[in-house]
């Protein structure tokens with residue numbers, strides 16, 4: 026009696042265990058995909074953070090991707106195939122992002138992946154997508170540089186494209202002494218290293234350099250150091266959520282110098298408030314740039330995607346997302362195929378005569394874009410004034426070692 | 429042989445028999461997802477041994493997971509040590525060292541409360557995440573990307589199926605070892621420490637030594653799981669050390685039922701296998717639902733889902749004796 | 751040398767002096783009773799002996815070894831075993847497992863991991879549970895036992911560790927007269943192997959069982975002697991016996 030009860034129990038529980046395993050293994054099984062049949066839709070993997078800290082950026086990215094794909098489909102698709110967006114949420118965390126990327130590549134067999142918001146996501150997913158997954162990966166964000174992995178293409182601005190013209194402008198304005206401040210991680214450190222190099226090369230001097238924890242919200246300590254140093258210019262890369270309290274603090278404490286950075290535009294200014302007045306920066310797009318194509322495209326975007334109205338900004342990587350998909354389209358058409366190796370080869374030299382922000386194109390051998398850049402000054406109401414159109418700036422060169 | 433061991437052997441046998449189903453799909457994503465479940469399974473085992481079986485409420489087990497992951501990842505990437513056995517050994521040693529330091533701090537003195545242990549371990553996990561986030565030597569916020577695949581006898585292990593079997597194999601070995609421990613006389617002793625540690629001392633048990641041993645053992649399990657994670661995923665980042673993973677682990681254990689041994693692993697397998705799809709279907713709702721599930725379980729089933737079976741078993745037993 | 755010698759124990763809980771200069775001793779194979787009204791400090795005295803509380807001053811010697819500041823583990827290893835006033839057994843474990851827990855407590859960790867002594871202890875477990883009338887419940891979880899059975903189980907566990915001194919805090923509380931009589935026999939049998947110090951309320955129960963009795967009142971010893979002497983001590987009559 027006792028034995029049979031126990032055996033029944035064993036059967037039941039091992040049945041459950043086996044069932045769970047079977048369920049988890051078959052629940053999501055999708056038939057694997059061969060080469061696309063003519064006319065069948067092509068999946069574009071869109072990886073962004075729909076949840077977590079960067080959800081606001083994800084909202085913009087998703088809308089821009091959908092807008093671009095719709096536009097391409099309306100004009101006939103790519104090589105006769107319609108595009109469909111395959112959205113994956115990176116959850117603002119690298120381990121979530123790799124899982125999402127793996128689904129795109131290994132289960133959905135997308136033709137390419139565009140996306141990632143933070144650099145930690147890029148370095149985590151590029152192995153899954155580009156190296157192990159042998160799928161084209163377009164990284165559409167302004168970043169710290171040095172990404173030269175095979176199958177990876179950078180379509181955001183690199184440090185030199187933002188930093189060099191900004192520092193040049195400040196030096197030309199007669200600024201001699203600089204204070205550098207940033208959050209303590211790779212991006213700010215690399216940007217500020219470039220600033221230091223440019224300032225010293227241009228005859229200026231660095232009077233202070235400070236790094237604060239990523240999640241700093243009480244900026245008073247840093248603020249007092251900046252005010253005490255009283256440099257002609259402050260170059261800052263303190264990221265959210267610290268940006269606003271820091272800049273407010275510095276301005277309110279009576280700092281008279283010029284504040285410059287890489288992260289000011291219509292997306293970020295409203296968070297800073299009236300203290301944003303006079304902030305200097307260089308971006309690949311601002312709302313008021315004098316470019317008819319950009320103006321009409323963004324107007325269309327705002328009309329078609331009211332949920333993301335006002336989110337088409339450079340700091341949310343919107344122009345980079347837009348051109349990423351068009352550049353890939355151009356490469357596919359040039360290669361006459363969706364095959365990764367062929368498209369990868371074609372990417373090296375594709376360009377767009379029209380894009381939001383102006384003409385762009387890959388500088389062969391660099392994996393980075395020759396980008397149209399603009400010098401901008403923020404206004405207290407959150408808007409930007411374009412001080413100067415800088416034309417196309419040559420891309421960044423990868424150093425031999427990649428990180 | 430006890431029930432727990434029979435189930436364990438059944439699971440160990442069922443996986444290789446059923447897994448070809450998974451491989452036939454040709455879907456690497458699923459194979460990787462299953463691999464991850466086994467890796468996290470080792471982590472869950474470590475928490476079950478500590479908390480479920482010995483009453484040590486380790487709320488920061490991810491710290492050891494990340495520690496092993498960073499050690500193995502760093503060695504593989506920067507020191508060109510790629511042999512799987514050597515890397516796992518490194519993770520084991522790292523786990524012993526980290527586990528011993530913390531265990532001695534927590535348990536060598538007077539008895540400390542469950543909550544105290546939870547808070548200290550949680551704080552350690554938090555500090556480790558912060559530290560890794562700002563320490564350039566280990567890549568700051570980016571962590572260590574591009575970790576090469578491990579090798580066995582010089583051969584690179586790069587196929588998802590091979591990684592699946594490595595993860596499964598280590599999981600199976602860990603699980604069987606845990607079962608052997610729980611079913612041994614030592615298992616009885618650790619349960620005694622869990623149920624009434626003061627009473628155990630009055631029987632002459634070295635309560636502090638028992639807690640230290642189990643804590644180190646579970647730190648080693650977590651560390652090996654972390655090493656496996658960084659090698660199979662190819663990267664390790666501060667979030668693998670931190671609060672999110674630590675709390676997820678506790679969530680699996682609570683949902684499944686701590687002390688029920690299989691409950692936490694079943695909760696992990698179910699939640700992990702639906703997580704990505706649910707996150708996709710209900711992007712803003714899913715996490716809230718999981719939280720709600722946790723809350724409801726804690727209120728209505730404080731011993732977790734597996735306690736449902738336990739209840740009916742108890743009833744039968746009571747009937748038998750009266 | 752006396753087996754257990756407790757000398758001049760005092761214990762203060764804040765301003766409350768729970769024990770005042772209490773001395774008591776137990777010889778091998780002797781049963782010593784400890785009586786006194788509620789709150790007189792009986793349990794506290796047992797606790798200072800077994801290490802649950804540390805005495806404010808005084809000395810606890812077991813076979814001449816000073817243990818007054820030792821931790822419970824050391825005291826248990828030196829040969830003390832206790833049954834608490836409220837049974838503290840492992841309710842989620844079976845009766846056999848509870849006994850095993852006590853039997854194996856002095857094994858080394860490695861021997862425990864290998865389960866080296868599990869076979870060896872089986873006859874010992876069977877002997878103990880049959881002695882304590884628990885044979886039918888060997889594989890029953892302790893939480894399903896009756897109140898009296900739980901007390902027996904705890905005594906059986908205490909005996910399993912083969913102690914030199916057995917401390918019993920109200921072993922018959924809540925038992926039926928028949929169970930009490932059985933318990934008395936069990937204790938008598940236990941005293942063939944060790945010394946017994948027993949806290950009780952029921953003088954009738956204890957006077958037939960004990961060789962000597964000590965009476966506590968407000969933390970002080972007011973009388974000590976054979977059961978006969980205690981029964982006839984007017985001080986005892988006044989503070990204790992009249993109230994029962």
Ligand SMILES: Nc1ncnc2c1ncn2[C@@H]1O[C@H](COP(=O)(O)OP(=O)(O)OP(=O)(O)O)[C@@H](O)[C@H]1O
Pocket residue numbers: 763766768786787788789790791792793794795835
């Ligand atoms: N941990 C403690 N903290 C403070 N006071 C205590 C503590 N333990 C016991 N006491 C007090 O010490 C006195 C003696 O208590 P004790 O439990 O030893 O009495 P007892 O003789 O065993 O009584 P009973 O017959 O009710 O079991 C009581 O006044 C009690 O309230």
Ligand SMILES: [Mg+2]
Pocket residue numbers: 792793794835919
């Ligand atoms: Mg008492």
